[in-house]
Ligand SMILES: Nc1nc2c(ncn2[C@@H]2O[C@H](COP(=O)(O)OP(=O)(O)O)[C@@H](O)[C@H]2O)c(=O)[nH]1
């Protein structure tokens with residue numbers, strides 16, 4: 001069997017999380033038009049007859065981080081080369097920018113070479129003729145194992161990409177049971193769904209000041225009864241709480257309805273989603289709390 005870790009790198013917003021979800025055929029990672037939606041490293045596991053592919057999605061850099069985007073990307077590129085079996089560099093269908101150049105420079109400098117597959121995503125946004133010169137430019141910059149144009153959003157090129165990944169993975173025995181799709185607990189995935197809705201519906205610092213925790217998950221023995229899920233949206237200040245709730249609770253109601261529908265689709269069961277908003281001052285500096293979020297505790 002072909003088995004291994006596939007690190008996905010690339011600047012924010014190129015569609016890394018969308019690609020992971022599309023390859024998994026499961027909504028695992030939070031996706032939004034705002035940069036830095038992903039907060040933690042997420043792995044997605046694809047197992048079929050002849051391979052187990054473990055996708056590692058790089059989170060975006062956190063605001064207020066000590067790193068600049070540039071430094072952060074270089075660090076990620078270095079880690080990917082050191083820890084993964086195959087690296088996917090995801091880019092948009094346009095000429096390389098300074099971040100792409102810096103990542104490739106890091107790859108060139110690296111002593112341990114892994115196959116790097118260049119994934120040109122969002123090809124649904126450009127004319128076919130525009131792709132060739134971009135592929136040409138990239139291929140002159142680095143010795144890529146392969147270059148694969150895809151649209152993660154439309155699902156184009158994904159089967160080819162999976163075959164190409166398999167081709168470059170080493171032989172081995174699976175790390176995870178065949179039916180596992182992630183190392184994260186269900187509570188974490190549910191919290192991410194709610195958090196993604198917040199990224200979609202609120203502006204400025206609100207999404208970045210928000211954390212979501214699933215506090216209770218109760219299934220009834222009667223499959224016709226809804227699953228009870230109590231989740232808390234944590235914010236840093238009372239003013240943010242008021243914004244999250246919105247006038248007459250309209251804003252939070254919309255988040256709740258949309259998240260509930262997605263959770264019902266995943267569980268295949270009716271869900272009663274009980275959403276609360278609480279102020280937790282300076283939670284972003286509380287490492288224990290952040291660790292709990294990451295583990296879905
Ligand atoms: N048109 C188009 N948009 C895409 C595609 N893949 C991702 N996007 C959009 O790009 C934005 C950022 O995607 P996301 O997966 O969060 O990027 P990440 O920051 O690299 O993880 C979202 O609005 C996605 O819907 C694609 O193939 N085509």
Ligand SMILES: [Mg+2]
Pocket residue numbers: 016017018029030037038058059060
């Ligand atoms: Mg992401």
